[in-house]
Amino acid sequence: MLVHLHVKNLALIEESEVEFGPGLNILTGETGAGKSILLGSIQLILGGKTSRSMIRENASYALIELLFQVENTKARESLAALDIYPEDGQVLMSRKIMDGRSINKINGETSTVSQMKAAAACLLDIHGQHEHQSLLYGDRQLAILDVYGKEQILPAREKVRKAYQEYRNCVDQLKALDMDEEQRNREKAFLEFEINEIEEAALIPGEDETLEDRYRKLSNARRIMETAQMVRVMTGYEQGAADMTGNALKEFSRIADYDKDLAPLQEALVEIDSLLSDFCRDLSSYMDSLTFDEETFFETEKRLDLINSLKAKYGQTIHEILSYQKEQQEKLEKLQRIPASHRQIIIHTFCHKDLVKIDNSVVEGCRTC
Known part of the structure; x- marks a missing residue:
């Protein structure tokens, strides 16, 4: 008020x-x-x-x-x-x-x-x-008339609204499908290219991480070997830590019997000697197994380059790339079904258009009563 x-x-x-x-x-x-x-x-x-x-x-x-x-x-x-x-x-x-x-x-x-x-x-x-x-306001004139008509007009008007909404949906779908044959063929060719490129790569989830670990190891093989050799000398039995620890244990054993308080220290030294012995043995085994295969390195690098190029186009991970491939496959299948869908939607559009005309004539009849 x-x-x-x-x-x-x-x-x-x-x-x-x-x-x-x-x-x-x-x-x-x-x-x-x-x-x-x-x-x-x-x-x-x-x-x-x-x-x-x-x-x-x-x-x-x-x-x-x-x-x-x-x-x-x-x-x-x-x-x-x-x-x-x-x-x-x-x-x-x-x-x-x-x-x-x-x-x-x-x-x-x-x-x-x-x-x-x-x-x-x-x-x-x-x-x-x-x-x-x-x-x-023109948009309120019909509303005032419809409120005046109440039960006589509103049910028929609601029926028109639903039929018109269905008609508009069909029209929108037709517009989305309304592309010429040349444009549709270009779209199909592009989708097929992307799908084939991903399929030919034969990606395996998680393989990029495995390849990166292998590449890192192979590309640093020389540095790994040089450092491992230096550590083996420093910890080995040729004037290394293992050799010196063995001598220390031998000398310590000569005095351990004189004082029982030395027993825990002797046990610790024995443990150190054992750990060094295991370490030297494992390090030697690792160095014996470490080899640099130039062909393996080349293939690993080539595979990583392919995966990274696909990541730059289609997704940051292999999972995203495969998901993208699935989406493009669905688009391609939809495009291939367009002629049949087109005909079906045209039929639906005309059916709903006729319903709108019929129902609207009922509403107009109610409004003029």
Whole structure:
């Protein structure tokens, strides 16, 4: 409900405030007193056009403010859909008109003219001698008529809506399939190329990690061998750690019987000697098995290059590449089925179009009853 109107510097009005109460409110006055200007100010909030001539002479701006008390639940829901929420149950709408521009606000927040117009439509309607605000909008005229018809029109209208939706879906599918033969062949050729390229690679999930480990080992074989040889000398039995530990154990054994507190130290030294012996043996076995096969290195590098080139095109992992291949295969199969699908969709489209015409004629008949 409109509870307050404030107008300032608009046409002949210097400043005026009007309080509205529940029920019928009547504005009276002599001709030229400003009744039409007050009603016209409300039109401006509804999105009416503004001009410099509306501003009172010698004033820099004109201001219109409308205060609404929102108690209707439906109005609250409509405002909420516009992201407008009453403060203490009230909505304040204002429009400040200046030379060449205007500032619109709803509850103190700047808004566009279209937002003001939409919000006002939830709160206010104007009936005049020659106009009805709602009837000015074509999209609401049929809605008003349908609400008037109620049970007689709404079921038939819902049937039309569903049939039209199906018809639009068919039209959209036809547009998606509406490509010439040359374009379809190009698309099929491209899909076949991608699918074949991935198939020929014969990818195995996880093989890239295995190949990377092998490549890293082969590419660093010389450094591995040199470092392993140096460590074997340092830990071996030819003046290495194992040789020195063995000598230390031999010397320590000669004094161990003199003091029982030396027994734990002797056991630790025996453990160290045993660990060094195992380490030297395992290191020697590893070095004996380490070989550099140039052909294996070349094949590994070539395979990795192929996998990495596929990753650059189709996915970051082998799993993603295989998933991409599956998606492209489905697209190709869909393209190959297009001629049959095309005919079927055309049939459905015309069927639904006829249903829309038949059902719509029923609705039109109800509206003219």
